[in-house]
Amino acid sequence: MVGDNGSSGADGSVDALYARIQAAAAGTPYRLCRTEPGFDLIVDVDVPQWQELLTRRRINQVYTYRVALHPEKKTYTLTDVVHTVEYEVGPGGVRLGTGVAMGRSLSRTSYRTMDGTEQYTFSTAEGHRLIRDAARALGWRETQPASVKVALGFGILGGLGAVATLIALAIVNWL
Numbered sequence: 001m002v003g004d005n006g007s008s009g010a011d012g013s014v015d016a017l018y019a020r021i022q023a024a025a026a027g028t029p030y031r032l033c034r035t036e037p038g039f040d041l042i043v044d045v046d047v048p049q050w051q052e053l054l055t056r057r058r059i060n061q062v063y064t065y066r067v068a069l070h071p072e073k074k075t076y077t078l079t080d081v082v083h084t085v086e087y088e089v090g091p092g093g094v095r096l097g098t099g100v101a102m103g104r105s106l107s108r109t110s111y112r113t114m115d116g117t118e119q120y121t122f123s124t125a126e127g128h129r130l131i132r133d134a135a136r137a138l139g140w141r142e143t144q145p146a147s148v149k150v151a152l153g154f155g156i157l158g159g160l161g162a163v164a165t166l167i168a169l170a171i172v173n174w175l
Helices: 014-025 124-137 146-174
Strands: 031-034 038-051 056-070 075-090 093-103 108-112 118-123 141-143
Touching (some): 014 031, 014 038, 014 124, 038 124, 075 124, 118 124, 124 141
Parallel strands (some): 075 141
Antiparallel strands (some): 031 038, 038 056, 056 075, 075 093, 108 118
16 A cells, blocks of 8 residues: 555555554654654643742643654654743733744653642653654664754854864963
8 A cells, every 4th residue: 555655554664654653652642743744743741830929820832843754765854843832920911922942852841749749741752762763663764953963063163163262362371
């Protein structure tokens, strides 16, 4: 049987990878959605409401693990997209903020009650692991997305700039 993307569904194909991740996500809060380049694995993160004496605050986050597939090379890229909406109501009025972060996100969130029992835990590593384990089992290899390569390039450039500055300062102080 040929899938929408022209792959045969045989072990290691795009359809087999999608089916394996869909099976792994069954019964979890993760949702799988096909996209043109691959698929998105999406999870809504419940961040509990904080109530202070006169202020109420709420944060909603949606983590999307965006996977672009390259079936001819049997490689994929994994990019994290984090959408955040935050609102606060209090004596100063209503404050609303939104944000989007793309790249590689490593975070862990947990919520405990006053008696110390854990009510909720979320780790971005869970979604990464779900995708990577399924891909590895079918022989797929992860490559870095452009956003991570650009960030790495700027990090290296900044590090080289810092080293050059230190060398220049050492030379100036030595003279």
